[in-house]
Amino acid sequence: MKSTTVKLLTILCLVFLCKTNFGQSKLSIENVRQIYIRNSGEIMDGEELKGYFTFYVSDKVDKKTNQYTVQILDNNLNKVKDIVFEDDKNVAILEASYNGNSIMFLFFNDKEKTLEYRAYGFDGKQKMTYTKELNKRSRNLIEETYGSKSEEGSNEALFSIGDKGFTTVFPIKEGKYYSYEVNFFFTDQRKQWVYEAAEEQEDKWCSAIFLGATETTVIFEVVKQKRLLTGQPHSWLLGLDIATGKKTFEISTEAEDYKFYPMNTSAIAGSSNVLLLGTYYEPDGKVMKDASLGLATWTIDGTGKIVSKKYNSWENEIGKYLSLDKKGRVADVGYIYFHKVLQTSDGNFFAIGEGYKKVVSGLGVAANILGGGRSNISNFKIKITDLVTVQFNSKFEVKGAQIYDKNNNSFELPAGAGYLSPHTMALMIKAERNFDYDFTQTNKEHSRFSVGYHDYERSKDFKGQTFNSISYDGGKITTDRIELTSKAKWLRVFPAKTGSIMIMEYFKKDKRLEMRIEKMN
């Protein structure tokens, strides 16, 4: 079953294509007007959804230029601003971010091969712009970055850093090196800096993922690989000074007791230290092949020095709450892929994972027997199982774990993929968007969060898609479920403000698109 949460972009384009004009003997103004919706998406303020944008061509100015309008809706779907400007006819908005006093859009011009960052103030007037020219290989990498792997309700490359400004990270190709570039744009002053990793890069392949920021430092996880196909990836932690863009620290996360792969970062209240959360592996383990040993947390200071470490293994600490076999599998759930680890404002930590296991595929076996072993389907398939949450206290000691039942769904593996490592299988499932997990939403204070996932039920009371949530607020966990039934031609669920979802329904007969926000319980 494919996710019910799909990109707003796709939906609105479909809606546009469904629009038709009716012939009349005389013309009305609306018969003559033509607008083209180009794309749309969420506007994020860090991890918090602040609104939505719709980017459309409001007029054609000449052969090369269009007039565009970006319509901005707040998180209650109120139309709050229209930004109108002229630009090249080939631009699209990749992402949008808001930092309390400005909104920044990342524009991509496919034909001119440029990335443009443009910030607007409250008055809708442009505050700054910066254009980066890309070479052909970098453009391909950009297109891959904004492919199917991105999760709804989270940005890939553009992040707000409080009231200071925005940072961006995107892949580039320089000569034979695959590298990345970090930019920082200050919204209160016409200033920016660029960090180009390729300048001092030794490994063939480097990529960076934004983890978070403190008052003074932006932090990235950098994965380096000597050779693209055969080399082992190594994880590093990079800190860049917000004021100057200079490197504050770059430390290996594999030089300690275990190999540590951070997934999230969290500022520690009243301290300049930073908390990192992620999975860990044997010191000589192969990250792309082996299963992780458990979940770890590191605390580092402003210079990148490790202040404390804590490891919770699947086998011992977490195993007390989830019975695991020798291969690290939870009974009935299988292996666990962790989508998100976050710390709440009351000091607790939550890891949100989803189970998967490899099982024999009846279809694959039959196809291989009938095809004399030449089928393009493997004899194995992956079964996506239940949602799992693991809760830790402020000292990162396991407090409990919970399995949330959902109906299993299967994902047929391509021929030859049946012997992949559990971790590689998980990455394949994620890339194909076959996990049922949709998104985790949290507010700026991290006082509450909601995990959303979809399911397909076949009970005597209900048969069809459901959207489910696991919410944490005030120390209590609640679950909720919405049966996704409607008289509409189609219905989709999108991220909304924390604790809510946005339901979009399209009524074909009336050519009507309805959007509404609903609170989860």
Next chain:
Amino acid sequence: MRFIFCFLFLISSCTTALFAQQPASYLPLKDDSVQLALIKKAIKDNYLKDSTSITGENKKYTVNLYRERIGFINEMFDAKAFIYTAETNNYLTSLVNEIFKTNPALKNLGTRFLFSRAYWPNAFSTGEGTIVFNIGLFSKLDNESQVIFVLCHELSHLYLNHSNKAIDNYINTLYSEEFQAKLKALKKKEFEKNRELDKLEKGMVFSSRRHGRQHEAEADSMALVFMKNTGFDTRESLACLGILDSIDKDTYNTEEGLRSIFNAVDYPFQSKWLKKEQSFFSVSADNNVTDKEEDSLKTHPDCKVRIAKLSPGIEKLSSAAAKKFLVDEAAFNKLKQTFAFEAMKFCFDNKLISRCLYLAMELYKQYPDNAYVVTSIGKCFNLFYENQKNHTLNNIVSLPSPLGEKNYNTLLEFIQNIKLQDMAGIGYFFLKQFESRFAADKDFAAAFAQSKLNLNTH
């Protein structure tokens, strides 16, 4: 296209009215469905007659707009928006008769007068003979003279045929050879098509709105001419416009109301329920409209401008013998009271539950011992609970908006902040305070039992 010509203003809180008696409960008005059906039929017959009398090449477009107009009126009938009881009709007819008996020219207009249960302060002439007076406006006025001014204003629109002239003007402009030629040329244009279209449309809208504002000024002046023939006090026209000028000022202190009303001993108020949503780009939506253009887009002149225009001649049109009340002051005050309850009920019946709660809280401030108000508040929370459980809450409540009324927005934020268990808890413990006092009231007992069930189910 909707034809709401007069006194279109947003809702605001009720001014505090003083009544001699504190009603213990409220018995909703029961409409005379036979009479309403007759009125509906008369409107339809009139529409058919008007439609067949239209001639010319643009007939079908004019008929379309007439059809939209009657569609709008029919929607109001379907929503049970119109009030027709012997009491309300007699009173309204008495007021109208005061105008007609001294202005015979108005008698043959084929007019129908109806009160609408709509809570927002508005009155309008639909153009085909129906004049609608929203109870949301009636309950804001201070005396019969002000009501008469509003009625005379709407009658003036009808007398001067403003609505039909506006339709003709719109049709004759849009479907003129010249305008159609411009549209055809634009349709073929590859570039800057929408920009040119915007210019064309703006010109048309500005012209239409300018005519609209002229019509309002004409209707004000004409209204005074009709009014001076009656025994009502024409000076109250200025007071009426003064009320309208400040009518959209939201005065009910919602935060204070929420904190005091929903602070039961066993379920105390929580400050987090009042958490404000941080506004996002909290400015006017349409930044393409300049201040000058904004003035040109207004359908009505400002009330201050209208007052300034009417003031110089008002004394000449006034008489020392003129009275603020001529028909029945007691009936006027009673209807004001009744209408406040009726507006709340109308919101509940039409699933405008957040607005219903807002109106109920305002009424609760005036009538804290009224079983009907108390029960209505409880029923709002029961509906919140039921809809939140089914994830349809936002079908019955409005979402907060930085562009909306400030105090109403506070209530909307409160509704978004409370959780399912709070909806059950707040409703139950609010009603529980009145358990013994209103035990004999069947509606109260049913609402209380439902709230108890909600609490226990949760």
